[in-house]
Amino acid sequence: MLQLTVNGEARNMPAGSRITDLVRELGLDGRKIAVERNLEIVPRSRYSLDSLAQGDRIEIVAFVGGG
């Protein structure tokens, strides 16, 4: 099991999981979000390529109303 921090909360994912697995697990639409992994942007094209690692800190953000 991989222990991750996703948007500040602890979350476990099976070893070998990729960003795309996490996004699916969370029920999110990958076209409407942006993902940061350990302070580095993950381009959408890499969601299904990069494996998650133990202790990764993931931020998942989206546009909301603002001024």
Place this chain on the structure above:
Amino acid sequence: MTQAMTDKPLVVAGRTLTSRLIIGTGKYASYEQNARALEASGAEMITVALRRVNLSDPSEPRLVDFIDPEKYIFLPNTAGCFTGEDAVRTLRLAREAGGWSLVKLEVLSDPKHLYPDMAETLRAAEMLIREGFDVMVYCSDDPVYARRLEEVGCCAIMPLGAPIGSGLGIQNPVNIRLIIEQSSVPVIVDAGVGTASDATVAMELGCDGVLMNTAIAEAKDPILMASAMKHAVIAGRQSYLAGRMPKKRYADASSPLFGLI
């Protein structure tokens, strides 16, 4: 042909805007109301914020489901950022989420007045421009800093008319006019407008546009106020282009004084 008809459109970083009104998307009762106000305002550009997705409710409504990024220009902001690094990090994510590099930079200082930290804003602007962002910058009404922001390559200078969300109107017409006169990029009054006449005042000073959020979102009828703001900005622009009559100290009769019976 009147001057208003020959007015050049507002162009920011190569994007042409027919409407000189830019509106925020915060504080509305719902995204649905927000979308209706946007339509009534005639605005083509909206500011948006970037926040963590709520993981406990992945099905909560999304802004992009109500306002189409293909139809409107989304201008991601850095609201809530207090350092240049925070702002750069936020806008890198925004560029990834949206796929475009036109952004609104705001680096704030004290939550009480939300005045921009200008030293930090200038530093952040330089970092962003080096990374290829087109930066529309929220700034104080200081003409010296406004000039420096233009010199480092900001594509629009956006001085406040009054503190964010205060609705106090244009408190600083002398400074705003100084900034307009010296700038060769668009000057957009951002923050402070409370009601339609405030928007007109800003445009009569010669601003290229007005950006507002709370004045519409917190009106009793946001959709009607959005329409009022649309007309106010047009009226102010036409009034500026038309050139107002000189002020006089005494009355000057409008009807002929000769031929009286």
